Amino acid sequence: MTYARKSDLIERFGERELVQLTDRTRTPPTSVDDVAVDRALGDAASLIDGYLGKVYALPLATVPANLTKVQADVARYYLHGKAADKDSAVTRAYGEGIAWLRDVAAGRIRLDDGAGDAPAPLPGGAGRVQAGRPVFTRDTLRGF
Template sequence: MPEMPYASVQDMIERFGEVELVQLTDPDQRAVQPQRAQRALDDAQAFANGLLAQAYRLPLAGCRKPAPTPQNPRATVQVAPPQLVRIVCDVARYYLYDELAPEHEVALRYKAASAELRAIADGKAQLTCPWGGAPGETLASGALGDGQVYSHFSPRQVTDEAAGSYR
């Protein structure tokens, strides 16, 4: 299963405004440079995956969001959990800034996003799908072997007598 993007450049524009993204991505201040914003999003997703992998089997399946159409009123689309979209956008935004005071709103949101990811990784919080279902398989419930031990110890092959002077 291919990895779904957790957030897009458009998600960042909707959350933080086009003016801010132009300022952060284009030295000439003309337009959002999607390549630079996407690089920050890719880095933020890798950071998130590094922590999520402690709690979820990757890649995540995603949430089934209703997307009715006139032809199919029961249609759905796979999307990232909304809280993960927010987290990844906050981390990517932080990555786009060169210098920030620790008390700056962007730095504080980055710290909160990092703490939330660590809580998910530690099993103190979890990703949720507001439309029902689960965004992916948790390792606690689907880890290799489901708690069974897959090792076998053979009986001792070397006896005291055979070891001789190596004891």
């Protein structure tokens, strides 16, 4: 499942940046390479699904806006590749997205689908157990 599209990347980062990151055949670059963008978005979606699949049934019924942002940031990082400086805004946004996904997978953050309820968690998730009063105590076992 994809959470962001090429148009989301253009809206967030500008067409000029996408042209520079994806057009590797023309000098100077002149157009966005849809294959490269689709590959980066697909790789980012697979990464996100790996985290979300631990907690939520996929595909999600609706796409929360924060997932669109995370996929866009991860795809942008993938498009930069080795050229992404470790102290750059691109790398920082990627790191923040991964940290957020880890929190979602750990259950510390719930996804907001806009309706107020998070998507249904997968069966077998963590439950709450509350014990009753103990049956056997020192007093009830006295004399044995």
